[in-house]
Amino acid sequence: MLEFIIFDLDETLYPRADGLMIEVGRRIQEWLQRRFSLTPEEAVAMRRYHYTHYGTTLSGLIVEHHLAPAEVHDYLRFVHDVRVTEYVSPNPALAAMLDSIPLRKAVYTNATVEYARRVLRALGVADRFERLIGIEEVGLLSKVYREAYERALERLGAPGRACVMVEDTPVNLRSAKSVGMTTVLVGKEPVPEADFVVARVLDVADVVRPLVEK
Ligand SMILES: [Mg+2]
Numbered sequence: 001m002l003e004f005i006i007f008d009l010d011e012t013l014y015p016r017a018d019g020l021m022i023e024v025g026r027r028i029q030e031w032l033q034r035r036f037s038l039t040p041e042e043a044v045a046m047r048r049y050h051y052t053h054y055g056t057t058l059s060g061l062i063v064e065h066h067l068a069p070a071e072v073h074d075y076l077r078f079v080h081d082v083r084v085t086e087y088v089s090p091n092p093a094l095a096a097m098l099d100s101i102p103l104r105k106a107v108y109t110n111a112t113v114e115y116a117r118r119v120l121r122a123l124g125v126a127d128r129f130e131r132l133i134g135i136e137e138v139g140l141l142s143k144v145y146r147e148a149y150e151r152a153l154e155r156l157g158a159p160g161r162a163c164v165m166v167e168d169t170p171v172n173l174r175s176a177k178s179v180g181m182t183t184v185l186v187g188k189e190p191v192p193e194a195d196f197v198v199a200r201v202l203d204v205a206d207v208v209r210p211l212v213e214k
Pocket residue numbers: 008009010011012167168169
């Protein structure tokens with residue numbers, strides 16, 4: 001029996017074209033430049049390296065550079081210090097789609113809950129989600145780690161088989177699947193990790209409703 005539908009936040013609940021993640025990425029590079037005295041090109045390369053190997057820049061920094069807790073806090077605050085309303089705006093169609101899915105709703109993001117709350121407010125859907133889980137709630141592990149999903153499930157108090165995970169990043173669905181979740185990719189190409197693929201988040205209800213009614 002399905003109980004929860006869990007949505008990734010960035011570039012899942014709003015499209016990449018809105019540009020919010022480009023600004024967050026720019027701030028990540030700015031933070032790296034300052035912290036490690038890098039050129040812009042070196043910061044781009046460092047971000048790419050950590051993202052590819054650890055799922056988020058932060059995970060890589062913790063493993064390879066042993067960031068102190070105060071630095072982790074500074075990083076998370078700095079990179080998410082974006083005026084989100086300049087990038088995303090209320091989306092009544094998204095709200096209606098969410099309302100049409102008869103499951104409890106949560107957001108699980110590699111970003112912080114504070115930032116997630118601001119983005120959800122800007123989209124006009126904050127009140128649709130009863131639980132928000134961020135990187136600080138799962139021990140700063142990125143979603144490429146199965147353990148991160150295990151911790152998220154603990155927070156929800158639900159087993160993986162009772163959850164649908166909706167994501168735009170295929171690698172994040174691999175670990176979701178490994179804990180038993182049903183997986184939905186918002187994207188173009190079918191991938192082995194995704195049970196379903198939809199082109200737009202607005203199409204998620206069409207594939208999930210039949211599963212609930214089963
Ligand atoms: Mg995403």
